[in-house]
Amino acid sequence: MKPPKFEYHAPKSVEEALDALGRYGGDAKVLAGGQSLMPLLNFRLARPAALVDLNRIASLAYIREHDGQIRFGAMTRQRTIEFSPVVAQRLPLLKEATRWVGHLPIRTRGTIGGSIAHADPSAEYPAVLAALEGEVVARGAKGERVIRAGDLFQTYLTTNLAPDEILTEVRLPAMPAGAGYALEEFARRHGDFAIIGIAAMVVRDGQRCKLARLATAGAGPVPVRLRAAEEILERDGLGDAAIEAAARRATELVDPDADIHASADYRRHLTGVLTKRALVRAIGVARG
Numbered sequence: 001m002k003p004p005k006f007e008y009h010a011p012k013s014v015e016e017a018l019d020a021l022g023r024y025g026g027d028a029k030v031l032a033g034g035q036s037l038m039p040l041l042n043f044r045l046a047r048p049a050a051l052v053d054l055n056r057i058a059s060l061a062y063i064r065e066h067d068g069q070i071r072f073g074a075m076t077r078q079r080t081i082e083f084s085p086v087v088a089q090r091l092p093l094l095k096e097a098t099r100w101v102g103h104l105p106i107r108t109r110g111t112i113g114g115s116i117a118h119a120d121p122s123a124e125y126p127a128v129l130a131a132l133e134g135e136v137v138a139r140g141a142k143g144e145r146v147i148r149a150g151d152l153f154q155t156y157l158t159t160n161l162a163p164d165e166i167l168t169e170v171r172l173p174a175m176p177a178g179a180g181y182a183l184e185e186f187a188r189r190h191g192d193f194a195i196i197g198i199a200a201m202v203v204r205d206g207q208r209c210k211l212a213r214l215a216t217a218g219a220g221p222v223p224v225r226l227r228a229a230e231e232i233l234e235r236d237g238l239g240d241a242a243i244e245a246a247a248r249r250a251t252e253l254v255d256p257d258a259d260i261h262a263s264a265d266y267r268r269h270l271t272g273v274l275t276k277r278a279l280v281r282a283i284g285v286a287r288g
């Protein structure tokens with residue numbers, strides 16, 4: 001199918017883009033990598049009056065370290081992130097997650113801002129944003145605001161970004177030195193969206209766990225932070241019994257939906273299995 005008719009704007013600055021968006025009273029869409037939006041248009045699941053293409057705004061593509069955070073311009077391609085030395089060193093969990101995002105041509109066009117603004121519950125970047133307690137910067141006619149991961153995702157494919165706002169930056173705190181990490185995922189084929197994915201980070205102090213982070217992809221309408229499972233590890237350490245207990249708790253913390261890919265029970269079961277796998281691997285990384 002071909003997309004329905006739309007007007008097309010290719011601004012060269014964020015100000016021009018906001019100007020163009022503002023003219024359509026919520027009936028325009030931002031175009032980033034187009035890897036999710038173009039299929040939606042072609043299937044006529046979205047019919048915006050206009051597209052505001054961000055691809056000519058060079059100032060929206062960067063990776064910078066600032067104040068303990070790694071900051072990504074929204075138009076930074078997933079492929080750039082995959083090969084960034086800064087990401088490899090400071091955010092190895094994000095690097096690992098990137099390899100699970102679609103296929104090479106998709107990562108070559110797809111952007112970090114698009115992936116997060118699209119808010120597919122099975123996508124990897126939103127899970128990493130939740131696990132690492134990142135935040136995003138949004139700009140609109142009324143100015144700029146910072147939105148924490150926990151407040152951003154509302155439900156399926158829905159964030160609290162207003163239709164006339166542009167997500168301009170994604171901020172992730174650099175992972176502590178020596179942190180262990182893993183992204184475990186089950187999908188029917190490599191490159192498919194996750195049936196379940198688990199992003200994990202642990203910071204150890206001998207057998208003790210100073211900090212644990214766990215978040216899901218695919219286990220509900222938004223990424224789920226598995227805080228009660230993290231607390232078990234922070235209280236009881238990183239031994240086998242604590243890992244088993246955290247994995248069991250994880251299955252109780254999610255309320256997944258059934259769809260054509262998997263039943264809710266199967267997704268809940270996978271949440272436990274993959275939490276355990278992610279923790280075992282993350283702890284192994286932390287032990288060097």
Ligand SMILES: Cc1cc2nc3c(=O)[nH]c(=O)nc-3n(C[C@H](O)[C@H](O)[C@H](O)COP(=O)(O)OP(=O)(O)OC[C@H]3O[C@@H](n4cnc5c(N)ncnc54)[C@H](O)[C@@H]3O)c2cc1C
Pocket residue numbers: 029030031032033034035036037038039054074075100101102103106109110111112113114115117118120122123124125161165166167168191192193194
């Ligand atoms: C075959 C296939 C397999 C895929 N597999 C995976 C996968 O396994 N994991 C995964 O995570 N993704 C997967 N994707 C999706 C891919 O990662 C997309 O790149 C991503 O979802 C959207 O990023 P984009 O830059 O292409 O955004 P676009 O498609 O351009 O936009 C997506 C949505 O976000 C909005 N948007 C984009 N940028 C901004 C912004 N800066 N501010 C405000 N709103 C914005 C758009 O208006 C649109 O509604 C797959 C895609 C395909 C086609």
